[in-house]
Amino acid sequence: MSGIEDVATLAGVSKATVSRALSGRGYVSAETRTRVSAAAATLGYVVSSSASSLVTGRTNNVGVIIPEINQWFFGSIIEGVERALLDRGYDLMLYNTSKTVEERSRVFEYFLVRKRVDAVIAVTLEITAPEAERLLSLGKPIAGIGGPLVGIPTLSIDDVEAARLATEHLLLLGHRAIVHVGGDIDEQMDFHVHSKRLRGYREAIEAAGISYDPESHVATPFDIPGGYRVGKQLLGDPRRRPTAVFAACDEVGIGVILAARELGLSVPEDLSVIGIDDHPLSEMFGLTSIGQRPDLQGEQAVDWVIRQLEEPGWTPPSKHTFVPARLVIRSSTAPPRRVG
Amino acid sequence: MSGIEDVATLAGVSKATVSRALSGRGYVSAETRTRVSAAAATLGYVVSSSASSLVTGRTNNVGVIIPEINQWFFGSIIEGVERALLDRGYDLMLYNTSKTVEERSRVFEYFLVRKRVDAVIAVTLEITAPEAERLLSLGKPIAGIGGPLVGIPTLSIDDVEAARLATEHLLLLGHRAIVHVGGDIDEQMDFHVHSKRLRGYREAIEAAGISYDPESHVATPFDIPGGYRVGKQLLGDPRRRPTAVFAACDEVGIGVILAARELGLSVPEDLSVIGIDDHPLSEMFGLTSIGQRPDLQGEQAVDWVIRQLEEPGWTPPSKHTFVPARLVIRSSTAPPRRVG
DNA sequence: TTGAAAGCGCTAACAG
């Protein structure tokens, strides 16, 4: 494994010149540069990142903290982040921190801090004030997806607004008996996404002159089986059955549709369903949804941190930024059979 | 940001002692160790990984090359790898190389080689001989999932065998008209998984005395919509309809079940379906499947590379290793209505 | 435009 000295010798120049030629900073004559590049190529030389990091203070790594990998939403974020990072010549260090406090603190105290990353992207990371301060005190660019996070620029859809829009869509179609199948609002994760979506739902309902009934909110895990189980219960009794369901995410909405079908109900004739996220499967199930392109949020977050790294003086938005969510109407929503 | 020298001064010892105390290698008295630790804690000291890498030659990073992130199988592998790596104090550098040649070569030539990782885990990476040699020539431990890969220890289920088992299960139930919905065998990716599963199917069919009909193999993308589309076509014509489908992965099998239901067919009364992978959704759909726990394969691969790193002289299996695949019988398979 | 030399922060002999 040859070092910079070998290249210098072969090219007949000094180590400093090799460094300048290969890194692109500093003056090097065109002729020297080609000679050096040729030498490096024949030797198969690659710089030692530890050595160059040691002197420059840059690792060219970005750390990504994410609570889940195997869910479409989070997977898409990782994809977007990875793509953007690779494009710009950075490597991605992945930290999957689940909910457990000890695992989180291990990542915070041990991994992230070891001068191994130039910047951090935190995905739906609900951290305590001291943790946030610790992150900030590293003096490294940080961006978050799914905020807000005190002192950290973050990015997400407006959950309250998206939920309101979804509910209003159902209301406009004439639905009055709308159940919200969402997450457990006591769950600590996720920036209270669950309670925000519930709030949007409730505000829309009440603005339409319907009084909010706590029983119209059912909590379930955010996946297809979760929606399916709730759907089976909810739709089993014809007299209590709603005419529409607002699912807090598409997976849940798909589960509800599957349950409805199994109970012999037609969607949307007997039941309208709307979701949030615009999951790829939603097209196949005809699920109306409000989407947000998580991968683009990932790219955006990368852009924020890299610009801070590479354009001195540039700063990202100081507060939380909402990305626009788009309503995609498909076949799962229609007016109720009998209005009222 | 304080360095080792600050800690040494505060603790009243030399840098070397601090290094020994904190890294755990070399003799340090208990009393000194606590004093050093205390000093490090008050200063919030953390070692510079670039500095220590430079001298030790170890980065404590493992690179993972994976072609997909947002598919359950691959996501599970990442989860398993991440978990195992974090447990052992290593960081994970993620490289998502899609099929395009240029992206692959970028990862190979530029990222992986830059002395940034101690080991590499390659997931279903179909590489050329020179690429494999380049990887090996790094002199770093490498393990693969989904092989075999020349000269590299790899790990996977036995695709031929799993496909044979699945098909035999259907044959034993009495099915004769069995269609295999698999992948496109011309696709270059994936270690020819598609053609292996087709081979297992064919061998089982022929062993049962049924002559292989090329029309009984239909290719489709490996996801739910792919299975759904094929299912719709395949099951649409009652006269040509098979009594059973062997899907090359569970997502496809689920798609087929959904298509069957939409066509008014009952599973398993009108159609038996079996898949491969034991996807979490399969339980909900009652899909019989042959599973393999991809996350455990990830952990296994980590174990191989880390042991090579930490136990000098230890070597992993020199050839490809098959992990056992388990048949999970659920409600989607049963004898055909009219045997024969 | 190039070279010489001084470290970056740490670890690993080697003495003591």
Added chain:
DNA sequence: CTGTTAGCGCTTTCAA
């Protein structure tokens, strides 16, 4: 058990 010393491989002043 602890301190001294010599680099790890590169980048970056500073001179030339």
